[in-house]
Amino acid sequence: xxxxxxxxxxxxxxIGYAFLAPWLIGFVVFSLGxxxxxxxxxxxxxxxxxxxxxxxxxxxVRMFGSDVRFWHALKVTFTYMILEVPLKLTFALLVxxxxxxxxxxxxxxxxxxxxxxxxxxxxxxxxxxxxLFAGNGLVNQVLLWAFGIQGxxxxxxxxxxxxxxxxxxxxxxxxxxxxFLAGLRQVPHDLYEAASMDGAGAWRRFRKITLPMLAPVVxxxxxxxxxxxxxxxxxxxxxxxxxxxxxxSMLFYTLYLYxxxxxxxxxxxxxxxxxVLLIVIGIFTAIxxxxxxxxxxYEDDSR
Amino acid sequence: xxxxxRRHFIAxxxxxxxWFHAQAQSGTRLRxxxxxxxxxxxxxxxxLNTYARSNNLQISAESLGWGEYWTKLGTQVAGGNAPDLIxxxxxxxxxxxxxxxxxxxxxxxxxxxxSPYDRDSGKVDGKLYGVSLGSNSKxxxxxxxxxxxxxxxxxxxxxxxxxxxxxxxxxxxxxxGKYWGSSDSSRLEQVxxxxxxxxxxxxxTADGKVAFTPDDVAAWFDLWDKFxxxxxxxxxxxxxxxxxxxxxxxxxxxxxxxxxxxxxxxxAFQALNKNKLAIAMYPRVKGGSPGHYxxxxxxxxxxAKSKTPEEAAKVINHMVTSADGVKTLGLERGVPxxxxxxxxxxxxxxELGKQQIxxxxxxxxxxxPLPPPPPKGAGEIENLLRRVADSVAFGKVSLKxxxxxxxxxxxxxxARA
Numbered sequence: 001x002x003x004x005x006x007x008x009x010x011x012x013x014x015i016g017y018a019f020l021a022p023w024l025i026g027f028v029v030f031s032l033g034x035x036x037x038x039x040x041x042x043x044x045x046x047x048x049x050x051x052x053x054x055x056x057x058x059x060x061v062r063m064f065g066s067d068v069r070f071w072h073a074l075k076v077t078f079t080y081m082i083l084e085v086p087l088k089l090t091f092a093l094l095v096x097x098x099x100x101x102x103x104x105x106x107x108x109x110x111x112x113x114x115x116x117x118x119x120x121x122x123x124x125x126x127x128x129x130x131x132l133f134a135g136n137g138l139v140n141q142v143l144l145w146a147f148g149i150q151g152x153x154x155x156x157x158x159x160x161x162x163x164x165x166x167x168x169x170x171x172x173x174x175x176x177x178x179x180f181l182a183g184l185r186q187v188p189h190d191l192y193e194a195a196s197m198d199g200a201g202a203w204r205r206f207r208k209i210t211l212p213m214l215a216p217v218v219x220x221x222x223x224x225x226x227x228x229x230x231x232x233x234x235x236x237x238x239x240x241x242x243x244x245x246x247x248x249s250m251l252f253y254t255l256y257l258y259x260x261x262x263x264x265x266x267x268x269x270x271x272x273x274x275x276v277l278l279i280v281i282g283i284f285t286a287i288x289x290x291x292x293x294x295x296x297x298y299e300d301d302s303r
Numbered sequence: 304x305x306x307x308x309r310r311h312f313i314a315x316x317x318x319x320x321x322w323f324h325a326q327a328q329s330g331t332r333l334r335x336x337x338x339x340x341x342x343x344x345x346x347x348x349x350x351l352n353t354y355a356r357s358n359n360l361q362i363s364a365e366s367l368g369w370g371e372y373w374t375k376l377g378t379q380v381a382g383g384n385a386p387d388l389i390x391x392x393x394x395x396x397x398x399x400x401x402x403x404x405x406x407x408x409x410x411x412x413x414x415x416x417x418s419p420y421d422r423d424s425g426k427v428d429g430k431l432y433g434v435s436l437g438s439n440s441k442x443x444x445x446x447x448x449x450x451x452x453x454x455x456x457x458x459x460x461x462x463x464x465x466x467x468x469x470x471x472x473x474x475x476x477x478x479x480g481k482y483w484g485s486s487d488s489s490r491l492e493q494v495x496x497x498x499x500x501x502x503x504x505x506x507x508t509a510d511g512k513v514a515f516t517p518d519d520v521a522a523w524f525d526l527w528d529k530f531x532x533x534x535x536x537x538x539x540x541x542x543x544x545x546x547x548x549x550x551x552x553x554x555x556x557x558x559x560x561x562x563x564x565x566x567x568x569x570x571a572f573q574a575l576n577k578n579k580l581a582i583a584m585y586p587r588v589k590g591g592s593p594g595h596y597x598x599x600x601x602x603x604x605x606x607a608k609s610k611t612p613e614e615a616a617k618v619i620n621h622m623v624t625s626a627d628g629v630k631t632l633g634l635e636r637g638v639p640x641x642x643x644x645x646x647x648x649x650x651x652x653x654e655l656g657k658q659q660i661x662x663x664x665x666x667x668x669x670x671x672p673l674p675p676p677p678p679k680g681a682g683e684i685e686n687l688l689r690r691v692a693d694s695v696a697f698g699k700v701s702l703k704x705x706x707x708x709x710x711x712x713x714x715x716x717x718a719r720a
Contacts, residue, residue: 048381049402135540153540158697242374243686246543247694262378264683265402266719 042272047265059272070273072248073256074280080162080252081229084169089221092173096180097210110181117174125168126238130155133164155239158249165235165250176221183217184210215296223288230281233258253277331360331614336379337390337601338372340549340571343635350631354621360614370546373682380404385606387615391433393424393598398679398720400427406605407432411616414623414641421640424599424673433602434619437637440595440666441497442566442582449474449560449578458583460593460665464498464526467586472535474560479534485561486545486553487536489527490692492685494563494585498523500671501587501594511678513713521706524695528702539696549575566662567600567637573655582662596670597663600637638663680720684713 017024042059044052063070095113099106119125132138135153143151154160187210195205211218233254236244244251244259257277261270335351337343344366355362365386367375373395379385385404399405407430414422414434425433445458453473459466471484488494496506505514530536541558545551549571553559564572566582573580584593603622605615621628629644634656639645645660652660687709695705 047402049404134544153543156540156543158543158693158699241368241370241544241546243370243546243689245690245693246540247697247699248690259374262381263374263686264680265377265381267381 038271038274041268042275044268045266046268046271048267049265052268055268059269060276062269063272063276069248069251069256073244073251073253076162076249076251077230077232077253080166080169080232081226083163083166085222085225085229087166088170088173088225089176089218091170092176092221093180093214093218095173096177096184097206099177099181100184110178113177114174117172120168120172121234123234123238126235129164129168129235130239156246158245158247161240161246161249165232165239168235168239169229169232176225179217179221180214183214187213212297216298219288219292219296223285226284226288227281230254230277230284331611333360333362333388333609333611333615333618334365334386335362335388335618336365336372336376336386338369339366340368340568340574342571342574346632346635350622350628351618353627353631354618358617362618368546368548370548380606383608385608387606387609387611388618389604389606390436391602391604393602394677394681394685396425396433396602396604397427397676398682399604400430400432401679404607405432406607406609406612406615408434408605408612408616408619411613412620416624416642417640418642420597421599425602427676433599433604434623435599435602435637435640436622436632437567437600437634437639438597438663439565439567439600439637440597440663440670441493441585442564442569442662443561443585444554444564444569444572444580444582445561446554446576446578447581449477452477457581460584460669462583462586463589464586465589468530468533468535471530471561472533475534475536482557483537483541483553483559484535485530486559486563487527487531487539487542487696488563489524489696490542490689491563492688493565495523495688496674497585497594498526498588499594500596500674501585501591503592505674507675507678507681507717509675511675511717513710513717515710517707517710520709521703524692524702524706527692528695531696539693539698543693543696554580565600565637566659566666567635569659570633570635570655581658584666592671593666593669594671595666596673597667598673599640634659678717678720680716683716683720687712687716 041052043054043056045055045058046052099110099113103109116125133154134140135156137154139154140151143149152160154164191209191213192205195209200208231254232252236250236252236255237258240246240250240255242255242259242263244255253273254277257270257273260266260273335347337347339347347366348364351362351364366372372390376385376389380399389399389405391399391405396405409431412431412434414431417435421435421438422431424435425431443458447457450456450458450470453470455470467485474484475482492506499506499515499519504519508514527536531538537553537558542553545553549555549568552562552564552572554562555572555575562572563585564582569580569582584595587593603619605612605619609615622632623629623639623641623644626647629639629641629647630651634648634652638660639648648656649660691700691705691709691712694700695702700708
C-alpha cells in the first residue's frame with residue numbers, strides 16, 4: 001500500500017470516528033471512567049464524604065469470608081432467576097405459538113400482551129403488586145370468594161414474598177414473546193407440512209422442528225433474561241419499601257448493594273459487590289455461550 | 304447559505320445565553336426535605352409557601368415516610384445533591400454531623416429562649432447542628448373505647464410489662480384472631496431501648512459501644528415470644544411490612560388497640576383513627592424506672608453544601624420563633640422548645656394538644672437522663688433489629704440464636720462504622 005492510499009484510508013477512518021465521537025466521549029466519560037473508579041474504590045473504605053482509604057483486599061475477604069447477607073442475597077437472586085427465567089420463557093413461547101397460528105386480531109393481542117413489559121418495571125406496578133398481594137388484598141379476596149381459602153399475607157410472609165416477585169417478572173413476558181414470534185415466522189412451513197404427512201403429531205412437530213429451528217432465538221432470550229434477572233431491582237425495592245424484608249426474603253443482590261452504598265455509606269464495599277456481580281454475570285453468560293454449541297443450531301453454520 | 308444560517312444561529316444563541324442564565328439565577332432557591340405524614344406535610348407546606356411568598360424566594364418541598372426517608376436522604380447527600388433544609392433525628396444527627404454533612408448553626412441561630420437542655424440536644428461535639436422543632440418522649444398510644452371495654456379507664460403510667468400483657472390479652476379475647484391487644488413491638492429499637500433503660504441498662508455506652516448483652520436480647524425476644532404464643536399480639540405476618548408509617552401501624556389498620564409510638568405522633572395517629580386515642584408511658588420492668596426521657600422529636604438542620612446557609616437558617620428561625628411559624632406547625636412535631644412559642648400555643652391547644660403537653664411535662668419530671676448519643680451505625684442497627692426480631696417471630700431462628708446474632712451484628716456494625 002502506498003502512502004497516499006494509506007492517508008486516504010486514514011482520513012476515511014477519521015470521518016467514521018468523528019461520527020462516533022459523541023458516543024465515544026459519552027462512553028469514556030460516563031461509563032468507562034466510573035467503571036474504573038469503582039474498581040479502585042472496591043479496594044478502599046469510602047463513605048462518600050471523606051477521602052477513600054486503601055484497604056487492599058479487605059472488602060473481598062469480608063464478603064466471601066464473613067458476610068452472611070452477601071451469601072443470602074446471592075441465594076435470593078439465584079432462586080428468583082432459576083424460577084423466573086424458565087417460567088417466563090416457557091410462557092412467552094406458548095403465547096407466541098398461539099399468536100403464530102394466525103388467530104383473528106393477533107396484532108391486537110400482541111400489543112396487549114406487550115403492555116406489561118412496558119409497565120412492569122415501573123414503581124406504580126410494584127405498588128399495585130403490594131396492594132394485590134397484601135393480607136387483605138385482592139388476590140386473597142378472590143381466593144376466599146371463589147374457593148373459600150384464607151390465603152397467607154403473601155408479601156408480609158417471608159416464605160411467599162419472593163414468589164410474588166417471580167410472578168411479577170413472568171407477567172412481563174412481552175419482550176421475549178415478540179422475539180419468539182419473529183423467530184417462529186422464520187421456520188419454513190414446508191417442514192411442518194412434510195412432517196404432518198409423515199404422521200408426526202403436534203408434540204413431535206414441536207420437539208423436532210420448532211425447538212431446533214428456534215434454538216438460536218431461545219438462546220438469545222435466555223442470555224438476555226439471565227442478565228436482566230441479575231440486574232432486577234425496582235420490584236424488590238418498591239415492594240419491600242427498600243428493606244428487602246421481611247427477613248431479607250426479597251433481598252436481591254442489587255438491593256443489598258444499594259443499601260450498603262446509599263443507606264449505610266459503604267461505597268467501597270458496594271463497589272466491590274458491584275464487581276463481583278459483574279464477574280458472576282460474566283461467568284453465566286460465558287457458560288451459556290460455551291454450552292450453546294451443543295444445543296443451538298444456526299442455519300448458516302458451516303460445521 | 305449554510306454557513307450564514309449557522310452563523311446566525313450561533314449569534315442568536317450567544318445573545319440568548321445570558322438571558323437563560325439570568326432566568327435560572329433569579330431569586331434564592333431552597334429545598335426542604337422531611338419525613339412525615341399527611342398532617343405534617345400539609346402544615347409544613349403551608350409554612351414554606353407563606354414564607355417563600357413573603358420573602359420572595361422559592362422553596363421546594365419533599366417528604367417521605369420514615370423508612371424511605373433515610374435511604375433517599377443518604378443518596379442525595381452522597382450524590383452532592385443534599386437539600387438545604389434537612390429534617391434530622393436524634394439517632395442520626397451525630398452520624399451526619401461527624402461526616403461533615405451539616406452546617407454549624409451557632410453563629411446564625413442564638414436560640415435565646417430555648418432552655419440549655421433543649422438547645423444542647425441539637426449539639427454534636429459542642430457545635431449546634433440541628434434545632435429541635437419540638438420535644439417528645441416515647442408513648443404508648445391506645446384506643447380508649449376498647450380499653451374501657453376491659454375495664455381500663457385510662458392507662459396508669461406505672462404499668463409493668465406483666466400488667467400490659469394481661470390487659471392486652473383480655474382485649475385479644477374480644478374478637479379472637481381478628482383483633483389483638485397490642486402490635487408486635489419486639490422489632491422496634493425505641494421500645495427495646497426503653498425496656499433496657501427501665502432496667503437501668505443502656506443501648507450504647509458513652510464511647511459508642513454496645514452496652515447490652517446477648518442475654519438481654521434473649522430476654523427481650525422471650526418477652527414478646529410469650530405474648531405471641533398467648534395470642535396477646537398478632538402473628539408475625541401482620542406487622543412484618545410495617546416500616547413506621549402511621550397508616551402501617553396495627554392500631555390505624557384496626558387490628559390492635561395499642562401501638563408503640565412517640566408523643567407528638569398522637570396528632571397524626573388521631574387524624575387517621577376514628578376512635579378516640581390517648582397516650583401513656585411505655586410499660587416498665589417490675590421494680591424498674593420509667594426508662595423514658597425527653598428528647599427532640601425531630602430537628603431541622605442545614606446542609607453543609609447549602610449555597611445559602613443564612614437563608615436556610617432564617618427559615619428555621621421562622622419555624623421556631625415567629626408567631627406564624629409556630630402556629631402553623633402547632634404541636635405536630637412535639638412541644639416547642641421556645642418558651643415564647645409554648646406561651647403562644649398553650650391557650651389555643653385542644654384536648655389532644657393539652658394531653659401531649661402534659662405528657663411531656665410529666666415525663667420531664669420522672670425522666671431518666673438523656674442516654675449517651677447514638678454512635679455511627681445506630682440507624683443500621685435500627686433496621687437490623689427489625690430483621691432479626693422478624694426472623695425470631697417467623698420461627699426462622701431460635702430465640703437464643705437470634706439474640707446472639709443480633710448482638711454480634713451490632714458489635715460488627717459499630718466496629719465498621
